[in-house]
Structures are given as structure tokens and as C-alpha cells.
Amino acid sequence: MAFLVYFLAAAATAAFAVYRYLVWQSQYWRRKGVPGPASRLFYGNVREINQFYEPMPMKIHEWTKEYGKVYGYKEGVRNVLVTSDLDMITEVFVKQFDNFYARRAPPLPQDLDNNPKVNLFESRGARWKRLRGLASPSFSINSLKKIRPIVEDSAIRMVDVMGKRHGAGESFDASRFFSEFTLDTICRLVLGQKESTIFDNPRIDVVQKIFLQSMDRPLFHFAVGVPGAGLSLRNIGKKLNMHTPNPDQNRIFMEIENAVRARVKERETSGAPDASADFIDLFLDSAAEFEYQNRGDFSTQASVAKALTVDEVIAQAVVFLLAGYDTTSNALSYTTWMLSRNPEVMKRCQEEIDEVCTDSSISYEDCQNLRYLDAVCRETLRFFPLAARAVARTCMKDTTVGGYEIDKDTIVMADTFAVHFNKDLWGEDVDEFKPERWLESDRRVAAINFLTFGAGPRLCVGMRLATLEEKIALAHMLRKFDVLADEQVSKLTLMGNLTTTPERVPIKINPRI
Template identity: 40%
Template sequence: MINIYLAIITAFVGVLSYYLWAWTYWRRRGISGPTGYPLIGCALEMLDSENPPYLQLKEWTKEYGKVYGITEGMMKILVISEPTLVEEVFVKQYDNFYGRKLYPIQGDPNKDKLVNLFASQGHRWKRLRTISSPTFSNNSLRKLKTTVEDCALELLRHIENQTAGGKPIDLLTFYQEFTLDVIGRIAMGQTDSQMFQNPMLKYVKAVFGEPRKFIFLSGAIVPWTGPLLRKFFMSLPNIFKNPAIHIIRQVAQAVENRIAQREADEKAGIDPGEPQDFIDLFLDAKSDDVEIENNEDFTKAGIKVTRQLTKDEIVGQCFVFLIAGFDTTALSLSYSSFLLATHPEVQKKLQEEIDRECPDPEITFDQLSKLKYLECVVKETLRKYPLGAMANARRCMRATKIGNYEIEEGVDILCDTWTLHADKNIWGEDAEEFKPERWENGDEQFFQKGGYIPFGLGPRQCIGMRLAYMEEKLLLCHILRKYTLETCKKTQIPLKLIGSRTTSPETVWLNLKPRDDI
């Protein structure tokens, strides 16, 4: 009996020592940072929706400097906001940092059948990226412009109805309707507008809602339970209210319907013609037998890519484009509108440019490229409110060194984007100000310094960047030609920011005053 007790005590001490060893990882390496709590480290702070983690990073950077370490359970994370190190990780040493920071419950990116472009890595990522890239070329965007503009005009009709009598509206909710409508029509085969009646909206919004801390903490503290938890919660969506699985099922059904339609058309001798949406594009690359790649020898150069996708991968790509295309663009539009309403001189200058360059009812693709000041406004908004901060993280896949820091395999590098975008050494003493004019001499100076990464940096820069720019510019043009944005009693100044996966304003209540100068 004594031997059993001794074995239990020894095992307990061994496990405790193992976790304490992980918890003190950065301290033992002489790197400062917040220690958090035993076992969980800083995981709770990184899951706090009321105090967005990317604003918490900014506070920690003020205290510990531009390089410091944190832990989230067994995950070891080096936080950086030094531009030279950012460029080192994201560009110069991409071959050593080609994976993303992922929680164990997000699945194994090398084995998950539904893995998407965001989570995949190595050869598999390269194949998915190569197949997806034509969707976001200038030629493709020209074809999509008409659909995006239809959605913009539909939103204007809803705005006009809701603002009758001078009533303010929460533009965040309107922009969410717009972006979901756009991505539904260009990615999911949706044939007409479903604004303010789209059944998928509640599920998509829920993905960005309050995180299930217990699940994330369990996966972070005991990584081997991650795949089990994922399988358990994905298989019982109605019980555990998993919004992601509801979306995946709807996407899978849309893909199945399109496959059936294409087979029927083929039997009837109907030519499939040009791809109509993302599903068509991916089905053109479909194969029932795609060998899963081995990433051990991955380098970004010299890769021969197989241009084929499995049906599960098609579902995965449509899912991630739906999620990414919904949230970030809606947030950027919300922040832009708030900044324009609180900086009327900027708004007036922008309206003058839009009136001058876009005199006709329809706004052409080429006219959008002439709106230089609008470009400055959008870029400055993304500097002030970087949206995809959680994507600006990489996993070390091979032990290496960045600057003076030895990085072991498996360590995650997380960029403190909010600090980087407000660094006075890069942006000047007016870094805290909203100043679109700073972009009038081009942006190369900021990109070269590694100081501007709203869409990431390097080979894994956001593939949908140009589509997001086009959506935002097109909708803002139509709104500002007809209305002037003004603050109201409900406007939060400053904005209250919330969220853990992305940083969102709680609301963006504004008045849209019909213009009397047109």
C-alpha cells in the first residue's frame, strides 16, 4: 500500500514539476514578461472578450518592452513589436516560421481533412494558396465588382428606410449584413440578397462571440486532449451550440448541391462555362484522391504544386473565406465610418474627391483606383485599428535565431500589432492621430520598416486583401455620395472595444445626414 502511495505522490510531483518547468520557461531564459498563473499562464487574459487580448499585449509591451515572453498552458509565446524582428520572422526566415500559432483544439493542420488556407502549413498550404490565388486577381475582382456594387446599393436601400426622420443607426450591424451578403454571393452560390433575413448570420456572429474558455484552457494545459475535445464538440453541435459546425454543414450542403448540378448539366450537354463563384473554382480543381503532403522538408522555394483539392478541402476553403470575409471588412468599415464622423474635415475632403472622380451612378473598377485620398483613409484606419492581429503569429518549425534570441522548435512568435502601428519611431510624434495625409507619399517607407501589417506580411499575407479593399472603397463611395456621417447621442467616444478573436467596437451609432450640397 505504501508503494502505491509513493507512486502516486511521485507521479503528482513529477507532473507538477513538469508544468512549473514550462511555466517558468521564459524566466529561465532571461526574458521578462507577465507570468500569469501556474498551469494556465496568461491564457485567461488572452481569452478575455471584455479586455481584448491585443490591447492587453499593448499594455504589457509598455511594461516589459518590445520583446517579452508569455505562456498559455504549455504554449510558449514570444511577443515582439520590434520591426526588424517582425520582418525576420515573417519574411526573411519564413522557411523556419511557416506554421501558424494554433490551439490544439483547432486540429492537426497536417492531418485534418477540413483544414483551410488559414490553418494549413508547409506544402499543403502552398497547394491551397496556389489554387485559391486566381480568385483574388485583378481580373477576377473586376468580374466581382458588379456583385459587390449590387450588395452596396441594396444596403443603401435599407439605410434609407431605417434613417427616415433622422434616426441614428448602428452601422456595425448594417456592415455585417453587407459583408455576409457579399461573401454569400461570391463564394457560396447565393443568387440574391438575403440582407436582414440571412439565417446564417447568427452562426457567423457567434464564431466571433465569447470564447469557450474551458475548452481552450483544457487544450492549452493538456495538449493531447485537444483532438479529443474537438471531435467531441464537433460531433454534438446541437448540445454544445457549436456555431462552426452549423456553418460547415451548410457549406458542405452547398458544395454537394453544386456537384449534383454540374453532373446534371454534364449529362444534358450543358457547357459549365466560367466559374461563377468560389465553389465552382475549387470544384474545377477537385480530385477524389489527393495525397497529404509531408511538411518536414518544406521550403517556400522550388515547390512543385499539385493543383487538386479534395471535397473536404473545398468545404474548408469556403468556410474560412466566409468567416474571414464577414468579420474583418465589416469592422474596417465601422472604424472608417467612426473616424470620418469624428473628423469632419477629412470626410469633407474625401467627399470632394469622390464627387470629382465618380460622377456617374455606377462606380467603375478603374475609378476606384483613382481615389487616392480614399486609399489613404482606409490605410490609416487599418493602422489605427488593426483587425487581423491574431493572424500575425507564427510557429517556429525549426530551431533558429532572430536578433539575439534563440528560438526553439514549437515556440510561437506573436506580433503586438497595435503597438507596432503606433510606434513613434516609425510614424512620428503624431502616431496617435488619425492622419490620412501621412500616406500621400506612398506606403513603401512603412512596409520596408516592417511597421505596417494589417493584413500580415510575407508569403502568408492575407489572400483576400484586395477584395476587402474593393468592398470597403465601393461601399464608402456610395454612402458618402449620398450622406454625411455625424456623431449622435448614442455614439461611444471613445469606442468601447471588445472581442478576443478580433477587436471590435461594441456599437457604432451614427447619424447619416442626407447631403444638401449635391
């Protein structure tokens, strides 16, 4: 009996201690005098930011309107400071990069220091600097000129199918076509796929599921609510051979790994090719076995090894496939929607394309000269920033930004929508779709004002490729068709957790006369 009493007393004491700890955690921002939404015990605000049909960037912007330019919220035990103050954003993403070189970790993070397969997006510190330096040449002007024919071939095939299926003028969902196009392109560039498989690619549904998975799930809530739980859960899943929740995803990752290792064996037998055929070759050109150091203090001035391991090549191929597919597909979807809603803009794009692109093939130089189309793409991405969730950094050492003391491990996030619709930055016509604003010489857009591709040294490395793909696809589409609005639909329904994706993009097309 006495033992039971002692046990119950100990259990009650432990429960009370856990309760007090959760209360103390939930009041982190209140103790610092920083406004923000009320935080629930254990979960914090994670359930509010993970609503599938109210994507996180929308919720963040809603809170900005309520709490001001700087406020805090909780993701379980993680502290997040949100800012739309441009001076603070510049400080975090540019001036104090050595203190904010890491991205926010996902709910189920990798061991970024010791895992041999860490990709460029998730990497940090010395490993990030090394991977970034080796990835950048893959997106140079010379590299883009080499891969342009592949991009154009996939674009032409997409436009041909679009015309055959929907050229009669009925409404259809354009987003599926753009998903097929970007996956086809990236499979040819990353996996060395020889022929186009548009509308015959078995990977499309699986890849879409990866990006459309809901994060409003108990597993993710538990992972952010308990310190260290995310990494432990990932390690347990790895030991049980459960790398991802979906076995189809595992098959795609294994396909990429097999493609890389097959190319390694091919090189061992025949030697490296004279000209790199795709991104795998480009990365394998830098592959070597070596001892690398990924820990310790980070400095942009420190020197790093100029080589990749084969495991890192596999990781880069995976992230390039996924990121290259989703972002460009969404950019095309949003831009086509805006063209359908602004017929005068569409006509001006067509006139420019007719004037600049005089050959059947659209060259790299043609794309560079499509200045108005480029302005349309940029203005669209001001309205619909692609990866606003990713415009965040983790504080790696205690510091002060804008008068706020930032503790180590705090996530600092920019409210991209607040910046993109700030009248002080963009003018009183900020709510108008006005591509001309990007061409006005007296109103040059500062880089930090446009956060679609991030900011600072971790600016999206694939930005040039994404822009090339988008302009080639749009140029070929607008050459052949007028893009018209579906009068039955007045606005897009946005969804998603990892990225913000349109549920459908209903448009009509008519052949140009």
C-alpha cells in the same frame, strides 16, 4: 493497509512530479533570461489574454509597454515570444519563412496533416503552398472585376435600407448594417446565393456568435494546459458528432458542404460552366482526386500539385465565408466611426467621390482612383488593426532570430499596435488621425510597418476583395449622406477574442443637399 500506504505514496509522488513539471514549464522564459509577466501554474497567462472586454492585442500592447520590445509569456504549455522589433518581425515573417511557415494553432486544433478538410488559413507546409497558389487567382484583378457588380448591388441595398430607417438623423448602430452587407456579399460570392437577403438573412446571428464566443472557458484552458489535449478533445467531439459547441454553427457548415456537393453533381450532369459564377466554381475548376503529401520539411522552392480535393473546396468555402464576413464588416465600422469624428476628412472623401465617380455605378477603375478614400481606410486600420491576434507564426525548427534562440513549437507574435504607433516609423504625429501620411511621396510606408493584413508570404489573400468591398460601400454611402458623430458617445468599446470588434458604432446620417 500496506497497499493503501503504497498507493498514497505513489499518488503523492505522481502529484509532486506533476507539480514540479508545471513549475518547470512556467519558468521557461525566466530560464532563458527573457522578461515577461509572471506565469500561473497550468494556465500560464491564458486567462489574462482571453478577457472578452480587454481583447488580446490590447493586453499584448500593455505588456510591451511594461517589458519592452521583446518578452515572453505562456499559453498553458505553449511558449509565446512577443516582439515589436522590426528587424525580428522581418526575419520571422519574411526572411526565415521556411522556418516559420505555420500560423499559431487554435486551442482545439485539427490534425493539419491528415484531416481532409483543412482550410487555407490553418493549413501549413506543402498543403498551404498548394491552397495558396490555387486561391490567389480568385482575387486577381480580372476576378474582382467579375464579382464587382454583386458587391455593388449589396452595397446599394444596404445604403437604401440605412436611409429609409435612419435618414431622419437619429443615432443608430452602423455596425449591424455593415455585418448585413458583408455577409450578404460573401453568401452570394461563396454560396451562389442568387438574390440579396440583407436584413432577412437567417445566418447573421449564428455567424456573429462564432466570432463573439468567449475563449475564457474551462475547456479552452484545459486544452492549452495539457500537452496534446486540444487535438484529443476535438477528436472526441467529432466522434460524438459535436463538431462545434453550437448546433446552429453545424447547420451553416453543413449548408456549405451541401452547396459544394450539389455543385459537383451539377457539373457531373451538365459539365463545368463557361464562366465561373462564384468561388465554389473557381475552386471546383481545380478539383481532382489525387494523392497529396502534406508532411515533411517545407521549402518555398519545392513544387506542389495544382489541384484541390472536394473536401478542401468545402473547407475553403467555410473559411472564406467566415473571414470575408467579419474582417470587412469591422473595417467599415471603424472607418465610419473615424469619418464621423473627423468631418473635414469626410468632406474631402465626398469631394473625391463626386469627382471620380461620375456614373451611377462605381467601377473597379473608379475604386482604384479613390486615392484619398484609400488613405482613409488604411489610416483607420493603422488605428484599429483587424486581426492582430493572427499576426503570429509557429517555429517549425530550432533557429535563432535577433540573438534569441527560438525552440521548435514556440509561437512568435508581433505586437501590431506597438508597430503601428511607433514614432520612429510614423513620425511625431503618430497619435493623430492623418490620412495624408499615406499620400506623402517623401514618406512612403514600408510594407512591414503596416501589419493589419499580416506580413510576408502569408499576407491575407483576400485583402484586395476586402478593400474593394469597403470602398464601394463607403463611396455609395458618402454619395448620399453626411456621416455625423453621436455626441453622447466619446469612444468605442472594443471586445472579442478571435477578432477585435466594436460593441456598437453609434453614428448619425443626414441626406446630402
